[in-house]
Amino acid sequence: MYYPYNSRDPLYKSKFGAVASGESLMLRLLLHADARVHEAFLNLRKDGEDTIYIKMTPTEWKDGYRVYEIERSFEEGLYFYRFSYTSDHGDFYVTAFEHNIGHISSEGNWWQLTCYEKNYKTPDWIKGGIIYQIFPDRFKNSGKKKSNVPEGRYLTANWYKQPEYRQQNGLCSLNNDYYGGDLEGIREKLPYISELGVSCIYLNPIFEAHSNHRYNTADYLKIDPLLGTEEDLKALCEDAKKLGIYVILDGVFSHTGDDSVYFNKYGRYGNGGAYNDKNSPYFGWFKFRSWPNQYHSWWGISTLPETVEENEDFDRFITGEDGVIRYWMKRGVKGWRLDVADELPDSILDHIREAIKTEDPEGFLLGEVWEDATNKISYGSRRRYLRGRQLDSVMNYPFADAIIGYVNGGDGKDFIDRIADILEDYPIAATNVLMNHLGTHDTPRLITRLGTDEYPSSRAKQSASFLSEEQYAKAVKKQKLAAVIQYTLPGVPSLYYGDEAGLEGFGDPFCRAAYPWGKENNELIEFYKWLGRVRRQNDVLKDGVFYPLLGGLGSMAFMRVKEGEKLLVATNRWKETDWITVPFEFDGAEVICGNRPRGGYLELPPIGCAILKIKE
Numbered sequence: 001m002y003y004p005y006n007s008r009d010p011l012y013k014s015k016f017g018a019v020a021s022g023e024s025l026m027l028r029l030l031l032h033a034d035a036r037v038h039e040a041f042l043n044l045r046k047d048g049e050d051t052i053y054i055k056m057t058p059t060e061w062k063d064g065y066r067v068y069e070i071e072r073s074f075e076e077g078l079y080f081y082r083f084s085y086t087s088d089h090g091d092f093y094v095t096a097f098e099h100n101i102g103h104i105s106s107e108g109n110w111w112q113l114t115c116y117e118k119n120y121k122t123p124d125w126i127k128g129g130i131i132y133q134i135f136p137d138r139f140k141n142s143g144k145k146k147s148n149v150p151e152g153r154y155l156t157a158n159w160y161k162q163p164e165y166r167q168q169n170g171l172c173s174l175n176n177d178y179y180g181g182d183l184e185g186i187r188e189k190l191p192y193i194s195e196l197g198v199s200c201i202y203l204n205p206i207f208e209a210h211s212n213h214r215y216n217t218a219d220y221l222k223i224d225p226l227l228g229t230e231e232d233l234k235a236l237c238e239d240a241k242k243l244g245i246y247v248i249l250d251g252v253f254s255h256t257g258d259d260s261v262y263f264n265k266y267g268r269y270g271n272g273g274a275y276n277d278k279n280s281p282y283f284g285w286f287k288f289r290s291w292p293n294q295y296h297s298w299w300g301i302s303t304l305p306e307t308v309e310e311n312e313d314f315d316r317f318i319t320g321e322d323g324v325i326r327y328w329m330k331r332g333v334k335g336w337r338l339d340v341a342d343e344l345p346d347s348i349l350d351h352i353r354e355a356i357k358t359e360d361p362e363g364f365l366l367g368e369v370w371e372d373a374t375n376k377i378s379y380g381s382r383r384r385y386l387r388g389r390q391l392d393s394v395m396n397y398p399f400a401d402a403i404i405g406y407v408n409g410g411d412g413k414d415f416i417d418r419i420a421d422i423l424e425d426y427p428i429a430a431t432n433v434l435m436n437h438l439g440t441h442d443t444p445r446l447i448t449r450l451g452t453d454e455y456p457s458s459r460a461k462q463s464a465s466f467l468s469e470e471q472y473a474k475a476v477k478k479q480k481l482a483a484v485i486q487y488t489l490p491g492v493p494s495l496y497y498g499d500e501a502g503l504e505g506f507g508d509p510f511c512r513a514a515y516p517w518g519k520e521n522n523e524l525i526e527f528y529k530w531l532g533r534v535r536r537q538n539d540v541l542k543d544g545v546f547y548p549l550l551g552g553l554g555s556m557a558f559m560r561v562k563e564g565e566k567l568l569v570a571t572n573r574w575k576e577t578d579w580i581t582v583p584f585e586f587d588g589a590e591v592i593c594g595n596r597p598r599g600g601y602l603e604l605p606p607i608g609c610a611i612l613k614i615k616e
Contacts, residue, residue, distance in 0.1 A: 002030045002065050004094045005083060005102030007111050008420060018114035018374075018427045021076045025113075029056060029083050029094060030065040035104075036088035040068040043093075045110070047078040047382050056083075076117050076387055078375065080110040099417045100424070114374045116427040117388030123335070123362045125246065127432050128542030129199030130487075130532060131494035135441050136203055136227050137178055137212045138514040139497050140185030149225045150210060150268075153178050160516065163509035165459040175211040179514050183223070183232040187239055194243045196500065197532020200364075200492075201240060202337055204441055205250045206233070209257055210268075213441070213512070215250075215339065216257030216304055218269075220317075220324045230331065237332025246334035248364055251325070251352075253318055254343045255298040255306050256285075263305050274305075285314045298343075309348040319351035326359045335364030337435075341391065342369050342378045349390045366435055367391040372398060374425040386430045396434040396491060398422050403438060403489075404449055406556070407482045407573050413551030416558065423490060423546055432543045434491030438482055438499070441512055445505040446496070450482065451475030455506065462506040476502065477607045480527055481571055484593075484609050487531045488560065488569045490546050500528040534592060538613065540565045555580050555604060564616040570594070572604035579603055582612075589614045 005028075006012050014026035031037050040058070045051040056068040068085075083094035083102070095108025141159065154164075154172040156179055164177040183206070186193075193201065205214035208224045223230055237247050258265040262282040264273025274283045275292045286305050287296040298304035307314055318324045325336065335356060338344065349367075356363040367385055369376055373394045376383045385391045402410075402418040423431060439446040444455075451467040451474065467475060479499075487493045498513070502521030505511045535541055544562035550570070555578045557570035568586055572578045584600045594610025595603045602610055 002063070003101050004031060004104060005029055007096070007100040007102075007424065009100075017424045018116055019074060020118040020120070020427075021115055022073050022118055024071055024073050026069060026071045027056075027081075029068040029085075030062065031068065031085060033061075033064050033066065035085070037066060037068075038086040038088075040083060040085040042070050043082045043084055043110075045080045047080065053084070074113070074115040076115050078382060078384075078387075079113040079115060081113060082108070082110045099421060112375060112425055114387070114425055114427060116386065116429070120388030120427055120429045122392040122429045122433045123364050125334075125362055126200055126364055126492055128535065128539065129492055130197045130535060131200045131202050131435055131437075131492055132193055132196065132198040132497065133202045133437070133440060133494055134186060134204065134497045135181075135213075135512050136183070136186070136206055137181045137214075138512055139181045140189050140515065140517070141180040142182050142184035142188055144182060144184045144228070146180075146182070146225055146228070150208075152176075152210070153226070155180060159514050160519070161514075162463060163512055165463050165509055174509060175213060178212050178226055180226065181514070182226065183228040183236050187232070187236045190236075190239055190243055190245070194245065195529055195532070196495065197529070197535050198245055198495070200334075201245060201247045202366075202435075202494070203247065203249055205252055205339075210259045211257075215252050216255075216259070217252050218257050218260040221327060233328075234332050237334075241332070246364075247332065248335040248337055248366065249328060249333050250339055251318075251336045252339040253307065253309065253348065253352075254340050255304040258303045258305055262286075281313065284308065284311050298340075309345050315348050315351055319348065319355040323355060325352055325355040329356065329359045329363060334360070334362075335366065335392075337366040337368065337395075338391075339368055341367030341385070341394070342376055342383065345379055346384070346390070349385075353390055364433070365390075365392045366433075367394045369394045370397045372422060372425055373430075386427055388427070388429070391430075393430045393433040393435065393491075395440070395494075396422070396436045399434070399436050399486075399489060399491070400438050400443075403482050403485050404446075407478050407485075408450060408453075409573070411551075411553055412556030412571075412573075413553075415556055416548045416551035419489065419546070419558075420548060428543075431490050432492075435494045436486055436489060436491040437494035437496065438486055439496040439511070440494075441496070442508065443511060444507050445503055445511050446482070446499045447472070447475045447479055447502055448504050448506060450478040451504075459510075462510055465506065466504055472502075472504075474607075476521070476524060478573075479524065481573060481607055481609055483528065483531055484569065484611070485571060487535060488541060488567070488611070489558075490544075490560075493531075493535070495528065500525050534611070538565075538567055538592075540567050549582065550580055552578075552580070554578065557582060566614050566616070567592075568612040568614075569609065570602055570604055570612075571609040573607060575606050577603060577605055585614060586612050 040056045042054045056070045094102045097103040208219040208222045265275045296306045406415040451471040456462045540562040544560035547559040550557040554574040560567045589612035592611035
């Protein structure tokens with residue numbers, strides 16, 4: 001029995017996933033003889049335009065099914081399609097009901113087809129690598145004396161102290177407690193970072209700002225004094241490069257801080273600034289409803305006045321020849337991660353890309369987008385992040401949710417479908433450099449998410465909540481399983497500092513605790529070092545094709561395939577041993593971890609996995 005259509009099967013669609021502009025694509029529809037079909041049509045709608053109906057050509061008969069086909073190419077854009085046919089029994093549609101599978105019905109979803117610019121290219125250096133994300137204040141304090149530190153900051157003397165969560169607690173309040181982590185401290189720990197197999201360090205904001213997270217930028221052209229100096233950043237980039245590691249920065253351009261050179265609400269920076277002077281060169285950067293006290297701010301937070309990104313002066317300041325982007329790249333930075341990229345208009349995104357690629361064709365541009373980035377709607381329109389003219393790639397929250405959901409008791413088939421959904425929509429150039437994280441500064445710590453289903457309702461309760469010994473031990477097993485999946489899926493795994501050391505914590509600010517030097521979970525650290533070696537030693541993980549093999553209730557398996565090399569990854573999130581079937585060719589495979597299959601059957605231990613490799 002055949003389905004009418006399956007978007008992931010080459011019998012129906014000649015290429016899996018997105019296509020390049022001008023590339024020929026064959027689509028086939030299979031309809032049974034009993035349907036008594038007269039004519040079949042491709043219903044094609046380019047996003048924002050009317051649907052067109054294109055007659056398909058009847059060709060061969062296949063086991064009682066008539067094959068209808070159409071071959072065509074597409075120009076860059078986002079398309080949606082389904083099929084329809086007329087028959088002795090009436091007029092019908094073939095639509096998507098279960099992800100990729102087509103059903104005959106008058107209702108249902110349309111399939112998506114992403115067509116990207118044919119010359120879409122992403123940086124080679126990051127493919128096959130590992131990203132290490134660092135919240136700079138909390139990674140390592142070098143002890144180097146700092147100068148010109150702004151007053152009003154609470155500097156904790158206890159590195160292991162839990163982050164302050166109270167908004168009203170004197171000087172030691174939420175976002176105003178500093179631990180003294182600095183750029184020199186990161187540089188000192190480069191050998192450790194290298195041992196993890198890291199090829200890219202992503203730093204949360206490092207520019208002067210008056211909060212420990214520094215997402216309220218005060219001066220885009222100055223390193224925060226607590227983190228060090230411009231020379232410290234240069235030294236970090238230079239020494240990292242010697243180890244094959246590049247540094248990318250966090251660009252926060254949708255808003256500044258109200259306590260900044262540009263807005264200057266409190267007069268820290270003299271008498272100027274948009275808040276104090278309508279003649280300020282920065283006045284047009286902000287949108288006032290009633291100057292000076294009523295202005296647009298990010299998510300209504302008055303300390304974060306929104307910028308007018310379309311303002312030519314602001315755009316030039318960020319993206320111009322001497323602008324922020326290129327200024328820091330000239331000092332050794334390899335690229336940028338854009339905070340809330342979906343809140344930046346296309347105009348400045350286009351110019352940021354141009355600035356990065358002009359400065360360095362291999363410069364990396366990563367965007368924060370939490371949903372499927374190919375069909376995201378913001379600013380009242382469909383966004384074009386991943387069509388070859390804007391972002392190189394995005395933070396991959398859909399993969400993170402799929403992995404954590406599966407390891408926490410989810411269905412293996414659902415996991416495979418969720419992964420395939422993204423791979424089907426994304427251009428391969430973007431897929432190969434996806435930031436595949438399982439934890440960030442915006443989410444609870446990974447081990448906490450895997451160790452408990454209870455999420456205390458208040459920060460006070462979160463502050464007092466930790467995993468029991470039993471919960472922690474089980475969460476370690478689950479984290480290892482999640483990491484194996486993360487490190488073997490298409491894209492680039494991203495490790496949030498401290499996750500490899502077993503650091504606990506609920507959401508902000510508890511997910512931003514200091515790295516536990518001297519109190520690490522060494523078992524986990526060694527595991528991540530091993531995973532780093534697996535990444536380096538298997539080129540198939542760089543850009544090998546993803547093939548799903550099995551999706552069961554608690555077990556799943558997939559392959560990565562490239563030029564005669566196959567890597568099979570199988571996992572079992574059950575508490576009991578499970579047996580699955582795998583291709584017979586893996587009976588003689590190299591065992592990277594787990595058991596060797598026998599007669600096409602593979603034993604998977606409880607909360608365990610296997611990685612097998614064959615070369616043809």
